[in-house]
Amino acid sequence: MSAPPSVPVGTTETLGNGDTARASLEALRSEIAKAVVGQDPAVTGLVVALLCRGHVLLEGVPGVAKTLLVRALAASLALDTKRVQFTPDLMPSDVTGSLVYDARTAEFSFQPGPVFTNLLLADEINRTPPKTQSSLLEAMEERQVTVDGTPRALPDPFLVAATQNPVEFEGTYPLPEAQLDRFLLKLTVPLPSRDEEISVLARHSTGFNPRDLESAGIRPVAGAADLETARDAVARTKVSPEIAGYVVDICRATRESPSLSLGVSPRGATALLSTARAWAWLTGRDYVIPDDVKALALPTLRHRIQLRPEAEMEGVTPDSVITAVLAHVPVPR
Secondary structure, eight states: OOOOOOOOOOOTOTTTTTTHHHHHHHHHHHTTTTEEEEOOOHHHHHHHHHHHHEEEEEETTTTTTTTHHHHHHHHHBOOOOOEOOOOOOOOHHHHEEEEEETTTTTTEEEEEEEOOOOSEEEEGGGOOOHHHHHHGGHHHHHSSSEEETTEEEOOOOOOOEEEESSOOOOOOOOHHHHHHHHHEEEEEEOOHHHHHHHHHHHHTTTTTTTTTTTTTTTTOOOOOHHHHHHHHHHOBBOHHHHHHHHHHHHHHHHHHTTTTTOOOOOHHHHHHHHHHHHHHHHTOBBBHHHHHHHHHHHHTTTTTTOOHHHHHHHOHHHHHHHHHHHHSSOOOO
């Protein structure tokens, strides 16, 4: 499984305004589908990240609509969005902003960078050096940027959706473990099926322009108020001691795997619990079950573990290790 399964339509639950917020977030799927064919699991993952105040790393080969997916999400939300194309010559100040001297007032004033937005698309994040990559660390973790010793708060909501290419490594700088761990989810964007690819060609033959989403009919169907209501409802989603123990057992099992040199940290355990709660709420329940944990285990944990070189040479993958752990750890009744 490359990403969380798509959200079932028509589920209900009584949580006050939560039903309205859930309906608005479910409507994102149909709006994004006007521009992107398929990729429902990736859309669901982005919605889960918004609910959990997390960030998303989208990985896929060129041409599978990673950038278009994020742009369509931004167009479907009444939120401010900016895009940064990460290149080898990009400087940290190009992302965070900098102090600029104003000759008229003889003073320095702060000019905000593109990070001061609700939804930041960090395109090809692994093409910029570590110094510039690290400029996002404080923003992603602390929701603020410090320039010249002065912290400046970022807007809320704030989400970084970063893309990277998994097959072309020339001129790239792999993300360090510390930054990978800041991403709530790592979603793989697969190649479309034959029928989906035919549908893509049919849309383009009738004049679809991926650079003009407004002409595709995409309109905002949810906003900051819907997100805040939904987050409040997710926070009320119940977690039993047995489910909390199940999450801990899964993460501890990765630390004991002979295929791994680095297992899931306690931060990863809290992330898995958070995403499982969001998934439970999206599917219409106010409590978490083991299937919620299983549904989000791969995208939440796959980037938080590190394979041993010998295991990698034998064809072991992070996903296969996590799948084996899920099969081994006892499921609470």
